[in-house]
Amino acid sequence: xxxxxxxxxxxxxxxxxxxxxxxxxxxxxxxxxxxxxxxxxxxxxxxxxxxxxxxxxxxxxxxxxxxxxxxxxxxxxxxxxxxxxxxxxxxxxxx
Amino acid sequence: xxxxxxxxxxxxxxxxxxxxxxxxxxxxxxxxxxxxxxxxxxxxxxxxxxxxxxxxxxxxxxxxxxxxxxxxxxxxxxxxxxxxxxxxxxxxxxxxxxxxxxxxxxxxxxxxxxxxxxxxxxxxxxxxxxxxxxxxxxxxxxxxxxxxxxxxxxxxxxxxxxxxxxxxxxxxxxxxxxxxxxxxxxxxxxxxxxxxxxxxxxxxxxxxxxxxxxxxxxxxxxxxxxxxxxxxxxxxxxxxxxxxxxxxxxxxxxxxxxxxxxxxxxxxxxxxxxxxxxxxxxxxx
Numbered sequence: 001x002x003x004x005x006x007x008x009x010x011x012x013x014x015x016x017x018x019x020x021x022x023x024x025x026x027x028x029x030x031x032x033x034x035x036x037x038x039x040x041x042x043x044x045x046x047x048x049x050x051x052x053x054x055x056x057x058x059x060x061x062x063x064x065x066x067x068x069x070x071x072x073x074x075x076x077x078x079x080x081x082x083x084x085x086x087x088x089x090x091x092x093x094x095x
Numbered sequence: 096x097x098x099x100x101x102x103x104x105x106x107x108x109x110x111x112x113x114x115x116x117x118x119x120x121x122x123x124x125x126x127x128x129x130x131x132x133x134x135x136x137x138x139x140x141x142x143x144x145x146x147x148x149x150x151x152x153x154x155x156x157x158x159x160x161x162x163x164x165x166x167x168x169x170x171x172x173x174x175x176x177x178x179x180x181x182x183x184x185x186x187x188x189x190x191x192x193x194x195x196x197x198x199x200x201x202x203x204x205x206x207x208x209x210x211x212x213x214x215x216x217x218x219x220x221x222x223x224x225x226x227x228x229x230x231x232x233x234x235x236x237x238x239x240x241x242x243x244x245x246x247x248x249x250x251x252x253x254x255x256x257x258x259x260x261x262x263x264x265x266x267x268x269x270x271x272x273x274x275x276x277x278x279x280x281x282x283x284x285x286x287x288x289x290x291x292x293x294x295x296x297x298x299x300x301x302x303x304x305x306x307x308x309x310x311x312x313x314x315x316x317x318x319x320x321x322x323x324x325x326x327x328x329x330x331x332x333x334x335x336x337x338x339x340x341x342x343x344x345x346x347x348x349x350x351x352x353x354x355x356x357x358x359x360x361x362x363x364x365x366x367x368x369x370x371x372x373x374x375x376x377x378x379x380x
């Protein structure tokens with residue numbers, strides 16, 4: 001897994017990053033971050049489906065359903081298109 | 096014989112029905128009225144309640160305000176967020192706790208709406224970004240009153256909304272002769288929240304009802320819709336309704352700006368998912 005955002009020291013948002021964006025996460029690095037009390041990080045793409053989490057297909061069906069009442073509104077459909085693009089990118093599917 | 100609307104109004108105005116307000120509010124209000132009060136005086140009063148100070152700092156450092164550096168003291172929080180926002184957070188902190196415990200879906204929706212409003216306000220270079228963000232955080236505060244005190248009625252409301260394409264506001268009005276926007280406004284008025292926040296709470300579904308603070312109200316309306324559209328939390332509405340024409344005209348958000356807003360919202364989803372007003376580990380220690 002590749003880091004998608006710098007990891008900053010806990011409680012020091014202006015500090016020097018512990019590990020920079022673009023670095024690969026190894027087991028040792030993950031252990032070190034845990035020991036430093038870091039609870040969440042951002043990785044590139046969508047490398048792991050967490051149990052209970054929606055798949056890309058489910059996420060797009062849910063999005064479609066939420067916009068069901070505004071299908072005739074071009075402005076809202078444009079917004080739906082932007083969300084679709086972002087969701088796909090999150091799952092590494094591209095636009 | 097009373098009707099549901101009167102009953103809900105009475106619940107808000109009756110003492111003891113809602114969580115007690117922090118004792119320091121009276122002292123803070125008195126200080127605010129004095130001309131020679133300094134930020135340090137205000138900070139001293141707030142800091143005297145350690146538990147409350149921790150909650151206020153946690154909210155000030157939350158993802159919805161999006162400050163790049165940590166706010167480590169009440170004095171800093173007062174300078175960066177202003178007394179209006181800090182007072183609103185102090186007044187609302189107990190309601191937020193209740194919301195997090197009893198209606199986690201609504202809490203997550205409120206957080207997501209606040210983050211989205213913050214992103215929109217920054218993207219449009221608006222003034223009073225922190226007040227707009229706070230208005231968004233509080234926009235559905237009337238729902239928690241309905242949820243807590245009329246639990247059975249609210250379950251009916253959700254059942255009706257999910258069966259048909261009716262907004263939760265319409266069902267609330269049909270069942271209770273009022274809705275969460277009006278209930279929220281009563282509470283905001285009782286707490287003497289800033290006018291802009293009162294107006295946004297009251298008018299976030301009907302922009303034409305807003306007057307002095309139409310921009311704030313329009314941002315909250317947009318943010319509420321975008322958070323629902325992305326499926327962040329649950330506000331009682333499974334489906335999105337169209338963004339109001341007046342709100343579109345008021346903010347005039349271009350394609351490029353909307354793309355940036357949605358991209359930034361996607362980047363901040365993790366922060367929304369992980370924020371809690373109470374740190375369970377610390378609180379149980």
